[in-house]
Amino acid sequence: MGKPVILAVDDDVSVLEAVIQDLRRKYGATYRIMRAASGQAALDTCSQLQQRGDAVALFLSDQRMPGMSGVDFLEKAQTLYPAAKRALLTAYADTEAAIKAINTAKIHYYLTKPWDPPEEQLYPVLDDLLEGWNEQYKPPFEGLRVIGPRWSLQDYQVRDFLSRNQVPYVWLDPERDSEAVDLMQRFKLDDSKLPALLFSDGSSLVQPSQTELAERVGLSTHAAKDFYDLVVVGAGPAGLAAAVYGASEGLRTLVVEPEAPGGQAGSSSRIENYLGFPSGLSGADLARRAYVQASRFGAEFLTQRVGMIRADNQYRLACLSDGREVSSHVCLISTGVNYRRLDAPGIDRLTGLGVYYGAALVEARSCKDEEVFIVGGANSAGQAAMHFSKYAGKVTMLVRGDSLENSMSKYLINQIAETSNIRVEVHSQVLEAIGGSRLESLRIGNSEGECVRPASAVFIFIGAAPSTDWLPASVMRDPNGFVLSGPDLQVEGKYPRIWKEERAPYLLETSMPGVFVAGDVRHGSVKRAASAVGEGSIAVQFMHQYLARF
Structure with missing residues (x-):
């Protein structure tokens, strides 16, 4: 589809030419300027434009034309392009008729001839009309x-x-x-x-x-080089921060992420306690800003999965899921965590068919006027409840504890309490998901017993667990799978002593020298986006200290 059209109509050739010249000088870069010498010719042009799927932004028609007046033409054109702005060119003697036409033909404006100078008499009026049209215009999606x-x-x-x-x-x-x-x-x-x-x-x-x-869709799936200074595994807030600081400080940086930048935080509908954004921002917006920032500094992003990390003398090698390897001086593990799976009959079978883990924001509009359930009572569950309340008829939060007070930020608790279509049910849990080809209902247990309630969608937020089984045994983890680092590697009697270096490990360094960890996957981390960003940033400073030894 081409540029939107401005169509000028006048039977006087000299006047029409003058109008066309003035329109092209001001609007030719943005709009296609077209002409017609009569009302009927203009209607024929409109029919052709409709068949091609072209948009008309403005009709500018003379009033006095043989066969069809400007008012008559604009009335007929309205049925073809109801959203187009309509302006009438009149002589001074016709102003009364033009004023009446504003009501009868719904004309948006009239201009008297002559309109010299156009910078004062023509362009300001048309600017306002075109601005109003652009605010309402939604071009057909062609992607x-x-x-x-x-x-x-x-x-x-x-x-x-x-x-x-x-x-x-x-x-x-x-x-x-x-x-x-x-x-x-x-x-x-x-x-x-x-x-x-x-x-x-x-x-x-x-x-x-x-x-x-x-x-x-144009994402990179093959590394451009075989060797980098820094390989970041995982593009959540910690990995993105490390990419920004590493690349900006001259490290050749590769970020390997199997799904999308942002990690779990990237699916958050609204983060309102992130420093510097008093109105809040979405996780997707935060991820997009960080991705652009890291890319601008030269960081390379790769849509792949890392299946193993191993050491080869002073080099660290990341083995990718396609069988290739990339080597580096240092590596950062920032794979974050995944939502814990809900162990109840029917949940696994109906996952993706009405049962979802995390916010699943792509489903929000599909839930319009339906009742949806949110399982969990932490911040991520609260953010999801607020987001779905804009679309769903009713949002029910199922919380196992006594209240939200011990697990959710106060600002979210207040927002939920003030939202009329969110209901919080404590001492409640899902016992079974029921349905054939899709979720149809939930069997719910609470302090009063059990009940079966209709449900089209349930979104589960019941804590998080790290996916670290792919790491070698030489990268130590706690019993829950979180990666140990720094002083935790040297706690007497608590974990096996496998740190073999004469120096003490750096603060975020794992038991494999030169491999660091940051964000939610780290043992003892604070599960907040801002904390992950801080860890990813300072990890780069420890990497510089490590690299300075060689």
Whole structure:
């Protein structure tokens, strides 16, 4: 689709030429300036523009024209382009008729001829009209389309991956959107080939793997070099902070992240206690800002998964899931944590089909006017409840404890209490998820017994656990899997002594020299985004101390 159109109409050739010249001089860079010598010719042009899918921003028509007056034309044009602004050019003697036309033909403005100088008599009026049109105008989406049913795990995973990587797309559900059915016929798709991605160049991708999806939307899946100064494993707040400070201080930095920058914090709908943002910001916005900042300093991002870290003399090697290895002087483990799985019948089977872990923000609009359940009582659960309350008819929080006081920030507790469609039920837990091809109801236990309640979606926030099984035994962890570092490696009698260096380990250094840890995956960390950012930042300073020894 081309630029929006400004259409000028006048039967006087000299006047029309003057109008066109003035319009092109001011608006030609942003709008396509077109002309017509009569009302009927202008209507024919409008029909052609409609067939091509072009938008008209403004009609500027003379009043006195043979066959069809300017007012008559603007009335007819309104049925074709109701959102377009309509202005009438009149002689001074016609001003009374123009004023009446503002009411009868819903004309937005009239201008008297001549309009010299246009900088004073023409442009200010048209600027206001065009500004108003642009505020309301939503251009047709011409980018990526995702076709898939709501109750499909793979469709949810595709949409979640795109959203968290901030790839713009439009989702079309064949059960709700007629456009989806038309596109499926055009691209010869059936239900067995969903989800399908349709690109603006006419190509498509059917049921893609995450690697295929990442490559197709332009994410890097292969490291540009074999060696880096610093390899960061995980792009949550800690990893992003390390990337910013490492790259800005001259370290050749590679960040390896299998899903999307931001980690668990990136899926937070609103962070309101982050320093420097009094109005709050979303986790996605925080991740986007940090990603751009690190990239500007030269950090490289790789959509891959690290399967092992090993030492080779003074080098540290990260083994990627595609079988390749990248080596570095130092490495940072900042893989964060994952939400704990809820152990109840039906939960695993219905995951992605109405049962979700974390905020699952891509599902928010789908929950319009429905009742959704939030399981958990910490900040992440509270943020999700506030976000879903904007869409769902009712949000019910199921909390095992006595209240929210011991697990949630005060500002969130106050917001929840002031939100009329959020209900908090204490001493409550999910005992079973019930449904066939999708979640239909929940069996809930509380202090009064058990009950079965209808449910279309449940979002689970019941604590977090690190995914550190991929680390070698030489990287020490506590019994819960969190990575030990610094002084914790030297606590007498508590953990096996495997630190072999003559020097003491640096504060965030793991039991494998040259490998550091930061963020929620670290034993003893404070589970806050700001704390993770601080750890990722200071880890780089300890890396410099480590590197200075060689």
